Amino acid sequence: MARQKPLNLYRNIGIIAHIDAGKTTTTERILYYTGKKHQIVDVHDTKDGKGSTTTDYLEQERKRGITIQSAAVSTEWKGHQINVIDTPGHVDFTIEVNRSLRVLDGAVVVFDGVAGVEPQTETNWRLADQYNVPRMCYVNKMDRIGANFKHAVDGIKNRLGANIVLCQIPLGSHDDFVGMADLIAGVGYIWEGSDKDSKWETIPLDQIANHPKVQAFTTAADKEWVSKLADLRAESIEAAVEMDDDAMHAYLEGNEPSLETLKQCIRKGCVAGKLVPVFCGSSYRNKGVQQMLDGVIDYMPYPGENGGISMVDEDGNIIGEQAVTDEAPVRALAFKVINDPFGTLTFTRIYSGVIKKGDTLQNVTRGKKERIGRIVEVQANATREIDEVRAGDICAFVSLKETETGDSLCDPAHPVLLERMRFPDPVISVSVEPKTRGDVDKMSTALYKMVKADPSLRMEVDQETGQTVLKGMGELHLEITIDRMRTELGVDANMGKPKVSFREAFGGTVEHTYTHKKQTGGTGQFAEVKIIFEPGEPGSGVVFSDEVVGGRVPREYIPAVEQAITKESRQGQVAGYQVLDFKARLIDGKFHDVDSSALAFEIATRACFREAQRMSKPKLLEPVMKLEVVTEADYLGDVIGDMNRRRGQITEQGQKGPNAFVQGFVPLAEMFGYINFLRSATSGRGNFTMIFDHYEEVPANMVAALMEKEAK
């Protein structure tokens, strides 16, 4: 079958934001207006158990009202196929945002019009920078009391550093939110009828100020925006034409660009990541969503418009780029695995080629064959079976056996690895045990499934105690995993006290020689290694270099040395935590024709590592979290005092809408149960967000006390 829809009529977009900014509501409205859903269901309703929003379908999500899993939904708008990924806002689920961004072509970043830029928006924005994802902004909740478009836009410019073009500005705020000015088209939209109607009257820009609904504005700030409309439009035109030399010249010669030219200029800048169009609305009141969808079509890239996907070798070095086209061998990336009552769904992004039902693909990451049985497209209310998928598509394969998140699926005749997703290491761990003794095996099978679906989870068995240990990105992340295991897989488990995942580092550069010699009759063991260990930059990982000359350590033993360093670095000398970021340079060594072996070199290297790390005055590192607390101003003093007691470092404080906020860094070890403190200190009115930021050295005088606390 030939391609039904040209690639330029596709948009694969993500909706990303801070918790509660309104992603789920916005996605629901998108599905409603694009005709895939016939009734508006609100997140409020679901919390009361009255309805069910499409993308929030897990029981925990309904209970907690937060979106844990990002689900891909396909829909259509004005002849375009739009695949939307609703990503979770909660900080513990950054991983979900991370992997969605990897496979998206563009993102709509949703802001709460009252709160503006929030910590998770910042984190997600930086992730989108890393993956070069073009973005547009949608300032939602303009109907809320305290909504402040200027505050949101200033945050986008100053805190996120975005070069923006205002495509729309709201006309009024809170109860006065009566419409929007479209600065690109040069018109105003004034809402008519009730919220449910979502109808509007279109009027010329210069008549907006005279409209009776605008004349009735009650606040000076709302009136001021309207008085500046002509200037704002001129600014937007300038920001647009700056993206294109021809348009800029024509504009400088006094020719007003056409609407078409303006849109092309903004599209060019947006696709290249140089310009961020800004929209506004109130999803809850059905205002602005259709215009925002038009913006998605006008400004978000189609698959391949921004280049293809990088192909890499085993070490992750880029070896080429695969363009997005049907005419190349199949290259696809599995980005999410969901255990669903109907079987496992493996969400996959197809970059090139055509995959048909019944095809066999090569899972290049695991070196296994994978047969494609059923292929489905997930729509608002149902899954639709399809026979084939092509370059640019996002779909789910049902019941794949071997594939995990991040794996590359390819034409078996042309296997190649696609650029990997990067996942952070867990920062917190808990012991878990089944509620019923007989459920031990069932629990480890269930945990294995959870870990397979979520690359930011790890499961280990503690060698000393035999306990099963689950590691993740935060307390809530682990709690929800255990909860999901109960509801989805029927295994009930208890969690122990959460523990911090500390790390270790070399304190300085050490050159050390170790000789392993053993002679107990028969063949002996002999190996000598001389290694320089150097601390590396944060995030540089473990780097090994073989700098031996003249065959003083024979080539066949070098892999044993490298592996020994990796193994030994998992258990450092301060307190048995993983040693991060160092370079190990093997510079010399000795061997013996008869007595040397890979094992002897492994033993020598491991001992060399242990002694060298101890000699280097090693450091203990702890995860440090970025914390933001928003509360009524009266409580701010107590919150700050408490942050200081928790070894916190305040970086910023100020006003956010009607509330005060404080931001800073606090060690995770001091943050367990923080929610309880905050509730009582602020009479339940304070909110916080906490995101892992970096590892930092534990002050020497704290090491013993911390280790003692951990041991309890």
Ligand SMILES: Nc1nc2c(ncn2[C@@H]2O[C@H](COP(=O)(O)OP(=O)(O)OP(=O)(O)O)[C@@H](O)[C@H]2O)c(=O)[nH]1
């Ligand atoms: N006043 C107002 N409330 C809104 C608007 N959009 C969403 N909300 C409300 O804000 C709350 C959060 O909305 P959600 O859509 O669940 O937000 P979310 O960003 O998906 O949240 P998570 O999935 O938990 O990250 C809900 O109570 C919504 O009804 C809006 O435009 N105006």
